[in-house]
Amino acid sequence: MAFCSLVSLFLLLLFTAMVSAQLLSTFYDTSCPNALSTIQSAVKDAVAKESRMGASLLRLHFHDCFVNGCDGSVLLDDTANFTGEKTAFPNQNSLRGFDVVDSIKSQVEAVCTQIVSCADILAVAARDSVVALGGPSWTVKLGRRDSTTASLSTANSDLPGPNLDxxxxxxxxxxxxxxxxxxxxxxxxxxxxxxxxxxxxxxxxxxxxxxxxxxxxxxxxxxxxxxxxxxxxxxxxxxxxxxxxxxxxxxxxxxxxxxxxxxxxxxxxxxxxxxxxxxxxxxxxxxxxxxxxMGDVDPLTGTQGEIRISCRKIN
Structure with missing residues (x-):
């Protein structure tokens, strides 16, 4: 009987781990039910103030996913331990909207503390930016976690450049x-x-x-x-x-x-x-x-990475 109980417990834990490692559109329905509406409202306000911001938020998500996967690494500032991706050739003097992401993160943190990742905020903000500018909508899968590092070299090598054939x-x-x-x-x-x-x-x-x-x-x-x-x-x-x-x-x-x-x-x-x-x-x-x-490209899930309090730095 004890052996059967241990097997059942093992299978339950295995199933739970598998589920927690998947991206789900309903990921925040219980833990932070106002997350998506908060992001949407913030994006609409930002795009209304400056239409270019919609393209900027979409580009941030694209550049994030194309480096180490959709993990929020593009948002990290340089530290004494590593040089982030912001100064990579495809990003330097090109990526913008970091202050808007900071604002969105602050608003989300106000409704649920350290629940919603910066990577997911980028994914949702990209969708909401497209919608705000008259484009299509789609169901964003959620549950990404944030990286604790970034890679300048990968950003320089993996992001498609404007001169590629x-x-x-x-x-x-x-x-x-x-x-x-x-x-x-x-x-x-x-x-x-x-x-x-x-x-x-x-x-x-x-x-x-x-x-x-x-x-x-x-x-x-x-x-x-x-x-x-x-x-x-x-x-x-x-x-x-x-x-x-x-x-x-x-x-x-x-x-x-x-x-x-x-x-x-x-x-x-x-x-x-x-x-x-x-x-x-x-x-x-x-x-x-x-x-x-693209949102499925190598996300961190489950217990990988962390949920950053500030999108610019690790906890």
Whole structure:
């Protein structure tokens, strides 16, 4: 009898551990039932004050998931023990919105102390930012925990750069378990936000697969020398609306970044890009699915990591 009881206890503990290590949309329903509404309200306020903030919060989640997995590492400040990811080349002078994340975290902490991770806040804020700018919604799976370290080298090596060719983009996403469909759909996030002159200067002065009038208009704000931190909209048509115009731009050779135009450049991804120009509903569906897939990239769960009190530093 004692042996059977021990076996039953072992199986119960094993089952509990398996459940606790999974991401669930209902993760905070009991422990912090007001978490999602608190995040949503804070995001709506931030985007209402500055529409660019929606793109910034979405980018933070993307960059977080693409380094060591969706673990909030991108939010950590440098310490004496390690250099964080904020100064990595793809992040430096590019990522913003850290103060908004701080504000959201403070508001969440006020309704439930040390329950909701910074990684989950990023995941929910990304969804709510897209919705606030007119894009699709999706059910965010929750239960991520926060890392206690960050990796500058991984951020420099793993984040897809603006000068990558199509094959390198496909490989970068495949290395994270994401498909080519995910790549094309997630790239549609460039329907909002801006990029620095230094990331697209070579394209507008030296590449031939770019609309000439578009290139000329960009050169006015991005000189051949200097002005590295001058910004231009990633979507020349509707830069503050989450829609399918990013793909319309690509078909018209008006992709801002080299990596953008690679998706429509006579290669294997042309057909999917073109389909999104006429079927915005399909883009919305695929984007939502791809965001869920990206949110599943190597999260810390169960007893891994911690729940940070401040998103900028470990406890």
């Amino acid at each position: 199509l094959s390198a983009l496909i490989t970068a996403f495949s290395n994270k378990g994401l498909s080519t469909t995910d790549l094309i759909a997630l790239s549609g996030a460039h329907t909002i936000g801006q990029a620095r002159c230094v990331t697209f200067r070579n394209r507008i002065y030296n590449e031939t697969n770019i609309d000439s009038s578009y290139a000329t208009s960009l050169q006015a704000n991005c000189p051949s020398v200097g002005g590295d931190n001058n910004f231009s909209d990633l979507d020349v048509q509707t830069p503050t609306n989450f829609d399918n115009n990013y793909y319309v731009n690509l078909v018209n050779n008006k992709g801002l970044l080299h990596s953008d135009q690679q998706l429509f450049n006579g290669g294997s991804t042309d057909s999917q890009v073109k389909s999104y120009t006429t079927n915005s509903d399909q883009f919305s569906t695929d984007f939502a699915a791809a965001m869920i897939n």
